[in-house]
Amino acid sequence: MVDRTADDGSLLLQDQLCFALYAASRSVIARYRPLLDELELTYPQYLVMLVLWEQQTASVRELGAALQLESSTLSPLLKRLEAGGLIHRQRRADDERSVSITLSEAGAELREKARAVPLAIGEAMGLTPEQDATAKHLLRLLTANVNRTA
Amino acid sequence: MVDRTADDGSLLLQDQLCFALYAASRSVIARYRPLLDELELTYPQYLVMLVLWEQQTASVRELGAALQLESSTLSPLLKRLEAGGLIHRQRRADDERSVSITLSEAGAELREKARAVPLAIGEAMGLTPEQDATAKHLLRLLTANVNRTA
DNA sequence: CTCGATTTAGTCGCGCACAACTTAATCGAG
DNA sequence: CTCGATTAAGTTGTGCGCGACTAAATCGAG
Numbered sequence: 001m002v003d004r005t006a007d008d009g010s011l012l013l014q015d016q017l018c019f020a021l022y023a024a025s026r027s028v029i030a031r032y033r034p035l036l037d038e039l040e041l042t043y044p045q046y047l048v049m050l051v052l053w054e055q056q057t058a059s060v061r062e063l064g065a066a067l068q069l070e071s072s073t074l075s076p077l078l079k080r081l082e083a084g085g086l087i088h089r090q091r092r093a094d095d096e097r098s099v100s101i102t103l104s105e106a107g108a109e110l111r112e113k114a115r116a117v118p119l120a121i122g123e124a125m126g127l128t129p130e131q132d133a134t135a136k137h138l139l140r141l142l143t144a145n146v147n148r149t150a
Numbered sequence: 151m152v153d154r155t156a157d158d159g160s161l162l163l164q165d166q167l168c169f170a171l172y173a174a175s176r177s178v179i180a181r182y183r184p185l186l187d188e189l190e191l192t193y194p195q196y197l198v199m200l201v202l203w204e205q206q207t208a209s210v211r212e213l214g215a216a217l218q219l220e221s222s223t224l225s226p227l228l229k230r231l232e233a234g235g236l237i238h239r240q241r242r243a244d245d246e247r248s249v250s251i252t253l254s255e256a257g258a259e260l261r262e263k264a265r266a267v268p269l270a271i272g273e274a275m276g277l278t279p280e281q282d283a284t285a286k287h288l289l290r291l292l293t294a295n296v297n298r299t300a
Numbered sequence: 301c302t303c304g305a306t307t308t309a310g311t312c313g314c315g316c317a318c319a320a321c322t323t324a325a326t327c328g329a330g
Numbered sequence: 331c332t333c334g335a336t337t338a339a340g341t342t343g344t345g346c347g348c349g350a351c352t353a354a355a356t357c358g359a360g
Contacts, residue, residue, distance in 0.1 A: 009268055011204070011261065011264060012200055013197065013200045013216065015268075016268065017173065017275065017282055017285055017289075018179075020285070020290055021174055021175045022178075022179070024290075024293045026218065026347080027293045027297050027346095028171055029347095030306070031296045042315065045315095045317065047172075053161055054163065061338060069316095072317080072320090073318070075314065075339065076340090095326075097326065097339070098325095098337095098339065099339065118159055118161065124295065125167065125295055126296075127167075127291070127292060131173070131288055134284065135285070136167050136170050137231050138169060140174075142156075142174050143177045145275055146177045146178055146180075146274050146276075147177055147179045148276075176318095179317095180318085183318090194346065199346075209308085209309095210309060210310090211307085211308065211309085219346095220347070222311075222312085222349080223348070223350060224310095230343065245307095245308085246354095246356085247307060247354070247355045248308065249310095280326065
């Protein structure tokens with residue numbers, strides 16, 4: 001198969017980086033699914049937990065900034081995490097507009113069960129450390145460029 | 151920032167290729183949105199149209215194979231494309247289980263308006279041809295690996 | 301030829317994802 | 331101090347995306 005560059009006007013599906021991206025993202029998330037089912041988390045919920053395991057607490061706004069998600073996506077998701085007993089939500093005293101999200105006991109404990117997940121995914125992806133680093137670099141560059149004048 | 155490789159058990163969001171992938175995919179699709187709004191298409195609908203512009207006709211099964219989507223995703227999407235007057239759907243005479251999707255006049259004509267889209271996106275992504283090719287290669291490798299034992 | 305297995309679309313339920321909007325709290329120029 | 335502008339979170343509506351399931355048509359071993 002002869003690929004064309006990003007610069008021509010090809011309308012062929014297989015020429016498009018964006019489709020490779022879209023397909024790869026869904027494939028990786030599908031790979032996560034059985035692992036996250038064990039933790040009773042969806043993939044976006046897992047991402048929220050990653051942020052909280054890292055920094056204990058965050059506002060909805062901060063979670064949105066870290067994950068590039070709107071409050072309209074996060075609010076219901078956080079409600080489900082709270083219903084699942086993994087987080088607490090409370091209005092901040094010093095700024096009643098903000099809501100602090102914190103880990104519950106169960107949420108903090110879940111971290112240990114999650115430890116095995118990145119390993120298993122890394123193995124399934126099957127890239128060399130160099131390929132992994134290159135891919136991350138290019139994806140971040142791409143994201144920054146695309147968001148630049150968005 | 152010091153990145154770790156895919157092989158360790160880091161639970162840091164920024165270390166994870168999968169998050170870079172997820173964020174990049176959504177950013178690119180968001181970039182498409184205003185362009186596709188002009189065509190009154192969503193991104194997945196646009197992908198279906200790409201396949202049809204390429205080969206005139208396809209069954210639901212073939213579209214699913216090309217785009218890696220389930221019939222439970224495609225059936226309602228195709229219903230919307232039909233309601234929008236871009237495609238026709240008809241049971242295949244030789245195998246009543248299959249449904250043939252074909253372009254309508256309007257669907258075929260939309261191709262010309264879509265010509266400018268890949269150019270604009272390619273420009274927004276801002277990768278060199280080499281980077282674009284590398285990214286596509288790595289994403290396909292990744293997807294193949296992840297799906298292999300799925 | 302027959303009938304259980306397979307294949308193809310489709311429906312349903314749930315959880316994102318995002319645009320558009322609302323509500324409430326805070327900010328800040330005058 | 332005040333009040334219009336801004337900010338934070340949440341609601342609503344639409345369209346994916348997929349698992350679980352169903353219905354109907356076809357296949358194929360015996």
